[in-house]
Structure formats: structure tokens, C-alpha cells
Amino acid sequence: MKAGRPAFFSDPEIDRLLAIIVRLMTEHSVLNERVKTLEALLIDSGAITRETLEAFEPSEEQDAEWGQERFQLIKDVLESGANITKQ
Amino acid sequence: MNRSHDHEMAVTLTQGDRSRRAFVATLRSHVLQRMAGELRQHFEGTVGPEHAKSGAPLETPEAIHEAMKVEFPFKAYSSVRTAAQEMVFDVVSDAVDRELEMLNEKAAQPAKTGTLRLDPSLQLPKSVTGIDVHLSPGSYHVEHAEADVSAGAVYDNSIDVFAFGQFGKQHNDIGSTLSNYLRLKFPDFTPASILDCGCTIGHNTLPWAETYPDAEITAIDVAAPVLRYAHARAESMGVAAHFKQMDATSMAFGDEQFDVVFSSMFMHELPLKHLHQYLKEAFRVLKPGGILWQMELPPMNAMPNYENFCMNWDTYYNNEPYYGTFRRQDYQQLLIDAGFSADQFVEATMPRYTFIGEEAFGEAIEDGNTFDTLTGRMDPKGTRWYGFGAWKR
Numbered sequence: 001m002k003a004g005r006p007a008f009f010s011d012p013e014i015d016r017l018l019a020i021i022v023r024l025m026t027e028h029s030v031l032n033e034r035v036k037t038l039e040a041l042l043i044d045s046g047a048i049t050r051e052t053l054e055a056f057e058p059s060e061e062q063d064a065e066w067g068q069e070r071f072q073l074i075k076d077v078l079e080s081g082a083n084i085t086k087q
Numbered sequence: 088m089n090r091s092h093d094h095e096m097a098v099t100l101t102q103g104d105r106s107r108r109a110f111v112a113t114l115r116s117h118v119l120q121r122m123a124g125e126l127r128q129h130f131e132g133t134v135g136p137e138h139a140k141s142g143a144p145l146e147t148p149e150a151i152h153e154a155m156k157v158e159f160p161f162k163a164y165s166s167v168r169t170a171a172q173e174m175v176f177d178v179v180s181d182a183v184d185r186e187l188e189m190l191n192e193k194a195a196q197p198a199k200t201g202t203l204r205l206d207p208s209l210q211l212p213k214s215v216t217g218i219d220v221h222l223s224p225g226s227y228h229v230e231h232a233e234a235d236v237s238a239g240a241v242y243d244n245s246i247d248v249f250a251f252g253q254f255g256k257q258h259n260d261i262g263s264t265l266s267n268y269l270r271l272k273f274p275d276f277t278p279a280s281i282l283d284c285g286c287t288i289g290h291n292t293l294p295w296a297e298t299y300p301d302a303e304i305t306a307i308d309v310a311a312p313v314l315r316y317a318h319a320r321a322e323s324m325g326v327a328a329h330f331k332q333m334d335a336t337s338m339a340f341g342d343e344q345f346d347v348v349f350s351s352m353f354m355h356e357l358p359l360k361h362l363h364q365y366l367k368e369a370f371r372v373l374k375p376g377g378i379l380w381q382m383e384l385p386p387m388n389a390m391p392n393y394e395n396f397c398m399n400w401d402t403y404y405n406n407e408p409y410y411g412t413f414r415r416q417d418y419q420q421l422l423i424d425a426g427f428s429a430d431q432f433v434e435a436t437m438p439r440y441t442f443i444g445e446e447a448f449g450e451a452i453e454d455g456n457t458f459d460t461l462t463g464r465m466d467p468k469g470t471r472w473y474g475f476g477a478w479k480r
Contacts, residue, residue: 013159017166054101057089070113075121078167 024077091182091244093257095193095323096236096316098182098244107178112251114171119465122164123397129160130393148387148395152403155396165404172222172249172405179244187237194236194319200327203318205311209332214358215309218406227287228310239288239316246290253465254290255441261351261382262291264440264448265474266298269347269380271449272435278302278346282372284335284365285353289317291382293326295349302346307333336364343374351382355413362413366425373479379422380433380476385463387414394460418475427477434475436462442469 007015042048058066089105090097100108134154138145145151155161183190211228220226223245227238246258254260262283269276279302283292286306296304306328308314314330321328333339335350336357348369354362369379387395395414402411419432436456440448462471 013162055089056102057105067109067113070110071117074114074117078117078122078163 020077027073027077093324094320096190096240096243096320098186098190098240100182104178104182107181108248111171111174111178112248114167115175115249116251116467118164118168118171120467122160122167126155126160126164127393129158130155134158146392148392148399151392151396152399165400168400169222169404175245175248176223176241179248180241183237183240183244187232187235187240190236190240190316191232191234194315195234196319196322198318198322200325201318201321202329203314204329204331205314206332207311209309209334211309212334212336212361214356214361214409218408220356220406222406226310227308227313230312234315235312236316236319238310238312239314239320242313243288243290243316243320250465251467253467253470255439257293258290259294260439260441261472262294262349263298264437264472265291265349265351265380265382266295267440267445267448268435268437268452268474269378270298271445272452276346276378278377280345280374281305281347281349282307282340282345284348284350284369285356286317286330287313289321289328289330291349291351292317292328293321293324295347296326296328304328305331305345307331307335307338309334336361336368338368338372340372342371344372346374346377348373348377348379349381352384354381355384355410356407357413358409359412359416362409362416362421363424366421370426370479375479378433378476378478379427380474382472382474383418383463384410384414385436385458385473386416386418388417389458390462391459394462394464398463422475422477426479428480431478431480432475433477434473436471436473438469438471 005012005015009015039053043050089100091100130151135145138154145154215226215228218226223241225231225238227242229238231237243258246254255263269278278299281295281299281302281304283289283295283304283306286292286308287310289306292304292306295302304327306317307330308317309332311332314332318328318330321330331339335353354365357365366379373379384398390398398414399411401407402409418434419429422432423429434456435452436458438448438451443451457471459471460466461469463473464470
């Protein structure tokens, strides 16, 4: 980062970790609201029930694709603005 | 509904359970592959050369640890790895807690093929009760109800999350690999009785019944909850095995009872004094012509310094205090001290049998031993298990 990144704690590593947690909270909140929206729309429309939702298992293809997305999420979070794996 | 396993002790998973488990498994894999890779680069590119330049090269795993533990990448790796380790047990406990009553009832059903013998008078060693091993709350032995199996259920459910599938579909690859090594390498050896020590839920006990269908299979552990679960699991899989609550450092068996004494990932959890006692007991209960054959972490003296530094992480930070001392031993000398002859020592590094199949496995075990970044580690690129033991002549 040009001109450096400001730090407020006695140990700047704590600032970097907080940045990661904040990033994660954002992702979590966005996703949570998206899911709640979809669930509400689908249950209201009669397309699914709470039971079919809990019983859902991804296909092999979905499983592989979602697995890649999980890796990407971890990478995005841990290597966000404050890259945890690089000095 | 969706089940965690193919056997009757499986738990029903919600979509949320599956998502959480999948995420933590991915996180574990990320930490042990990508973050560990970055850590290695930081060592090889920066920390190692800097120390070498300043005239104090890092020549032991302890020196590497001292130099690395102040580095940000190491702290980040360790901090995330610790959080992931705790989450392994956290995310699988939800489903077990929900169904615990039903699991305990199922486990109490009468046996069809095998047996379960518990010994309520057994004193658990302090080395077991004093530690939440692997940061697992309650370890293998704590009971939350009468005739409780929860520690076994949590362990069975945690394996795939912890090892992100690297222990095989039925968590049995280690037992399968070691038993098939014996079968292929020593075709004239046909054991009639096999003992597994420190068996927990019997996941590496049962493959011995597959490899040697005519043998009688016995397995011991000090912890009752995992034995109850192991028994119920084996019954529901239709495999006859005899589970007994017994301390491997002081077995209730007579002399010369077994053709094979096996253990997996067991000895590194024992204090050195108990380790010596266990090996003497193993020698005593073996029949002449029988073999002690065990899967373990490879010895420090066979592995490169940096690999030893990586492997030592568990002994410093994962509640496995005896692991480091164990790996520093001369394994052959341990067996000589227990009564085995030096020239009867056997050791091997083996690819995973259930992953590569009989043909490739048979070829690979003729290639000799390899000690490198894949030996004794969990790596989707091709883990290699390490085994050692000795014939009793």
C-alpha cells in the first residue's frame, strides 16, 4: 500500500487481523440477507418447503464447483487488504 | 434425509451442518496446503538465507521454530490453524448433540457378531485425562450420559473435516494400507489372531478383517465412549470384532496370544515411560513368528529439518506433548529395548492402498522407502504412510 497503512494498536498485527474480521463480517452479512431473501421468496411461492431445503445435497458437479468457491472465499478473506500470509 | 456415514451410527445432517463441515474442511486444506506453502517460501526465501548470512544458520527443527515463531506468516498460519482445529469439533458436535439419545440407544442394542467388554474399574492414565488431545473438548474418554457414545460419534464425524477426506472413504486407509502391505510382502504369513492397540472407534481395526477374513480381530482402548461406538459401528457394518477396555501398557491377555499386534497414530500420544511398557507388553502377547506392525509418524532422524519443524507444530500447539519426544527416539532401539532382535526390524513408507488400488500399491512397495514432504503428512497430492515394527523370532 502506497504511503503505508495506518495502525492504531500497540502491535500493528492486531490492526491487520481486525481488518480481516471486518471483511469477513461484511461477507457474512451480505450472504445471510441474500439467503433469507431467497428462502422467503421460495417458501412463499410454494417451490420448496423447510424440509426439502434441509434435505438438499449438492450434485458431484455442484460439490466440485462450490469447493472451488470455498477456496476462493478463504483466499479472498485471508489475503484481503491485510494479507495474512505475506509480511 | 442426509446421513453423515454409510453405517447405522451415522447422524442426520441439515444443510447448515453440511455447509459448515465443508467449509472447515476447505479451511483446513487451505491452511495445510496454501498457507503452509507460503510459510515454506518465507523460510526458504527470507528467514533461512538471512540467518545463514549472519553466520547462524538454522540447522535443527528447534532452531527453525525459534526463528520462525516471531515471524508474522508463522503467527498467522498458527492462529488460523488453531481456530480451524477448534472448529473441526465445534461444527460436527451440533448433529451429534441433537441425536445423542438415539445414538446411545442404538449402541446399547444386543450384538450380532462381535463383542464389547468394558472394565469400569480401569484407572485411566493421567496422560489421557489431563489433556484435551488435539484440542478436542473431552478428548476420547469424557462421558456426558450413561452408556455414552458421544466422544466416539464426534470423533467419527470429525475425521473427514480434519483430514479433508485424506483418510479414505471409510476412514480406514491406514489400517487397509498396513494390512495389505503385510499380505502382499509376506504372502506365506497368514495370521489367525490380530490385536489393535489404542483403537478408538475401530476405523483402522476393521480393514484387517477384510484383508485377513479368517483372522479373529481384537481391539483395545482405555476410553469407554469410543469403544461403545466402535462396537456399534462394527456391528452395523457387519464386521465381527472384539472390543475390550484395556490399557495397552498393562494388558490382561496371556503370553503369546496374537500373530499381529497393530497400532496406528498411537505411540506418539504416550509418555516415554508408557511407550516402553506398551512395547514390552506387545512383545509378550505376540506369538513366536508373529509381527508387531504399526503406523506412526516418521522418525525425526529420517526426515529433513524443515519437515520436522512442520511436524513439530502439533507437539507445541495441538495438545500432543509426547509427540516430539517420541519422534526423537531411535525406533529400532525402542523395539530392541522391548525384547525384539535388531535384525528382525521392519520399516516401510507406503502409498495409500484405498486410493491407488492393489496393482499400483503392489508395485510401489517394491520401490524402497522415501522420506520427503509427502511422508506421514496429509496431502491430496499423495500421502505416504510410515510403518515400523519387528518379527518376534
